[in-house]
Amino acid sequence: MAIISFRQVSKRYPGGFEALKLVSFTVEPGEMLFLTGHSGAGKTTLLKLIAAIERANGGAVLVNGQNVSALRPAAIPYLRRNLGLVFQGQKLLFDRSVFDNVMLPLVVTGQPYREGARRARAALDKVGLLQREKANPVTLSGGEQQRLCVARAVVNRPAILLADEPTASLDAAYADEIMEMFNAFNQVGVTVLVATHDRQLIGKYRKRVLTLDHGKLQ
Amino acid sequence: MRAWLQHHGLSFAQTLARLARSPFATTLNVLAIGVAAALPLGVYCVLGNLDSLSRNASVDPQLSVFLARDAAKADIAAVEARLKGASGVSTVRFVSRDAALVELNRAAGMEEVIASLPQNPLPDAFVVRLSTSDPALADRLDLEFKSLPKVAYVQADSAWVRRLDALLRLGRTAVLLLSALLGLALVAVTFNTIRLQILTQRDEIELCRLIGATHAYIRRPFFYLGSLLGLFGGLAALAIVLSGLTVLNRDLAQLAHLYGSDIRLRFPDSNEMISALVAAVALGWLGAYLSVSRHLLEAERD
Numbered sequence: 475m476a477i478i479s480f481r482q483v484s485k486r487y488p489g490g491f492e493a494l495k496l497v498s499f500t501v502e503p504g505e506m507l508f509l510t511g512h513s514g515a516g517k518t519t520l521l522k523l524i525a526a527i528e529r530a531n532g533g534a535v536l537v538n539g540q541n542v543s544a545l546r547p548a549a550i551p552y553l554r555r556n557l558g559l560v561f562q563g564q565k566l567l568f569d570r571s572v573f574d575n576v577m578l579p580l581v582v583t584g585q586p587y588r589e590g591a592r593r594a595r596a597a598l599d600k601v602g603l604l605q606r607e608k609a610n611p612v613t614l615s616g617g618e619q620q621r622l623c624v625a626r627a628v629v630n631r632p633a634i635l636l637a638d639e640p641t642a643s644l645d646a647a648y649a650d651e652i653m654e655m656f657n658a659f660n661q662v663g664v665t666v667l668v669a670t671h672d673r674q675l676i677g678k679y680r681k682r683v684l685t686l687d688h689g690k691l692q
Numbered sequence: 693m694r695a696w697l698q699h700h701g702l703s704f705a706q707t708l709a710r711l712a713r714s715p716f717a718t719t720l721n722v723l724a725i726g727v728a729a730a731l732p733l734g735v736y737c738v739l740g741n742l743d744s745l746s747r748n749a750s751v752d753p754q755l756s757v758f759l760a761r762d763a764a765k766a767d768i769a770a771v772e773a774r775l776k777g778a779s780g781v782s783t784v785r786f787v788s789r790d791a792a793l794v795e796l797n798r799a800a801g802m803e804e805v806i807a808s809l810p811q812n813p814l815p816d817a818f819v820v821r822l823s824t825s826d827p828a829l830a831d832r833l834d835l836e837f838k839s840l841p842k843v844a845y846v847q848a849d850s851a852w853v854r855r856l857d858a859l860l861r862l863g864r865t866a867v868l869l870l871s872a873l874l875g876l877a878l879v880a881v882t883f884n885t886i887r888l889q890i891l892t893q894r895d896e897i898e899l900c901r902l903i904g905a906t907h908a909y910i911r912r913p914f915f916y917l918g919s920l921l922g923l924f925g926g927l928a929a930l931a932i933v934l935s936g937l938t939v940l941n942r943d944l945a946q947l948a949h950l951y952g953s954d955i956r957l958r959f960p961d962s963n964e965m966i967s968a969l970v971a972a973v974a975l976g977w978l979g980a981y982l983s984v985s986r987h988l989l990e991a992e993r994d
Contacts, residue, residue: 527902547992548906555904565899581702582905584695630903 475539476500477634477665478524483533485519485689493519495689496533501667503633506660508676509669511686517669518562520686521636524667525557526550537634555583558627558664560620560637566611572598572622573607579630597629601655617648624655634665641672649675703913707920710889718924721885725925728878729972730932732871733960737933739863741957742856753830755837756847757818763842768816771840775820778833782823789814815844827854875975878925882918882979889917890987898991907988914984915977922976926969934959 478501485494493516501507509517522528523535523542530543537553545553566575576597580590598604601621603614611619620640627635637656641649653668653675660666670676676683685692711718759771768786775784792814796802820837822829830848837846890897897910941956948955960968 525902551901551904551906553904554902559902561902565895565902567896567899569896578900579903581699582900582903582909584699586695587698626903 475503476536477503477505477538478667479534479536480520480523481534481536483523483530483535485516485523485528486531493689494523494530494686497686497689497691498533499684499691501665503665504660504663505682506657506666506668506679507682507684508679509667509684509686510671510673510676513671515686516689517671517686518638521561521638521667521669524634524636525559526553555579555630556633558630558632558635560623560627560635560640562638562642566619566622566626568610568612570610571607572603572609572611572614575611575622576625576629579626583630593631594629597625600628600658601625617644617651620644620648620652621655624652628659628664632664634667635659637666637668639670640668641670641675650678653679699909700912704916707913707916710917711920721881721921722924722928724881725878725921725972725976726928726932728874728881729925729929729968730936732867732874733929733968734933734936735863735870736867736964737937737960738957739860739867740960742863743860744958753822753824755820755822755830755833757820757837757840757843758845758847759816759818760842760844761815763816767842771842772818774840775818775837778836780823780826780829780833781820783821785819785821787817787819789816792817827857830854875971878922878972878975879979879982882921882976883983885921886914886918886980886983887987889914890983897987901991910988911981911984914980918976918978918980918983919973920976922973922979923969925976926972929972930960930965930968 480497480499483494483497484492486492497516497520509520511517519528523530524537526542526545534544535542538556540553542553567578573591573594576594577590580594585593595604595607598607601624603618603621603625606614606618611622614622620643624640627637635656640652640656644652649672656666656668657679757771757775759768763771772784772786775781789812793806793812796814797806820833822833834846834848837843900910937957937959944956
């Protein structure tokens with residue numbers, strides 16, 4: 475059964491802008507795919523619909539067989555706990571350490587502290603930031619901050635990882651590093667959906683590519 | 693369950709730390725709440741004192757029944773029998789016009805005045821003590837005695853007590869209104885304080901929502917903040933009222949000394965103090981609830 479499934483999904487923002495028009499596709503569990511298109515094509519909106527940050531005006535968005543657009547507000551947090559989100563505008567908290575930033579999803583979902591701390595350190599180790607756990611995120615470079623976001627997204631062991639332009643502000647070497655991490659997570663079974671307009675990066679991987687053009691899937 | 697307790701402990705500690713980080717703003721907020729809560733509490737205490745004063749004064753309710761000048765011995769006996777027979781009467785004492793004149797004579801400066809009168813101007817009278825201080829009973833007997841033959845006038849000595857009672861009732865209503873208004877002010881103060889706190893933590897709240905925090909999780913630290921503000925405000929209010937009463941008592945002691953009596957204002961008892969604190973905490977919590985709910989609703993709409 476598909477882990478993500480869009481059926482004739484449309485999204486119109488207040489004011490009349492149509493971000494998505496009758497989009498349909500499915501993603502199998504364990505798959506990794508790219509979502510591309512010009513800026514304003516609807517990539518971010520599509521990801522937001524999966525995480526129930528926005529609601530579709532028409533059609534159905536199914537995640538794990540659940541219709542996300544019809545979810546009760548009280549059920550939304552539990553949907554998001556299955557998702558790892560790496561979004562634009564990183565949203566790191568600069569009033570606490572690198573370690574505490576990664577701990578946050580575990581605290582929010584009620585993990586016991588000791589077990590949580592172990593998992594947080596494991597996630598930091600995976601992205602190569604374990605030595606910096608006591609640092610303030612402000613002191614990290616752009617690439618390190620993005621890696622911290624990745625660590626925070628995967629610390630809860632989500633089934634699905636959604637990334638929106640994760641390499642946008644990084645130079646090529648850092649960008650490759652991040653993509654390699656996503657690839658590694660995919661190899662251990664995580665479903666990965668990466669939105670990017672970087673064609674060069676996409677070319678390096680033999681993965682399925684969804685292309686959006688003015689809200690329509692090509 | 694353990695994680696849940698851990699989070700409660702954590703948000704409580706974080707809230708305390710947050711309050712301690714901005715001591716000046718915290719003190720001002722606590723003072724605003726304290727003053728708002730001190731007003732009704734203080735008025736309530738003073739009223740409570742007047743209330744007990746009026747109860748002490750009315751333990752001895754009595755009616756004076758004055759007879760007509762032309763009342764004969766037989767009339768007096770008939771009235772006395774009726775007075776003694778009325779329900780709610782405890783004792784009846786007869787004061788004859790001659791006895792009353794002797795008593796008046798004893799008052800300084802009255803002798804000459806009385807000596808110049810051609811005859812005794814005083815009527816015979818009965819002093820009737822009532823069994824209870826119920827104002828309704830006094831009213832009923834007042835009417836009943838007035839209608840007896842040869843009774844000229846009935847004076848209810850408890851009239852001023854009733855007036856005080858009515859005044860106190862007015863005061864109690866005023867306290868209720870004042871409490872309601874200032875309770876509203878307390879909710880408004882915490883609402884705004886929490887709102888400011890929410891705005892400074894906007895990014896954190898937004899992020900928590902994205903990584904699967906429930907509304908209960910997001911609300912929790914703010915509930916602690918609101919309740920703590922209420923608690924500290926309530927303690928400030930108690931401090932204000934208690935020190936106010938102490939100062940008043942010192943002045944009152946001097947005044948009472950001059951009148952040769954020993955009146956002092958009673959302090960609120962522990963039950964009343966605990967109720968005041970509980971009310972302040974509850975109102976702080978309410979302010980926090982309204983503030984966070986409003987923010988979450990707004991956040992959901994974008």
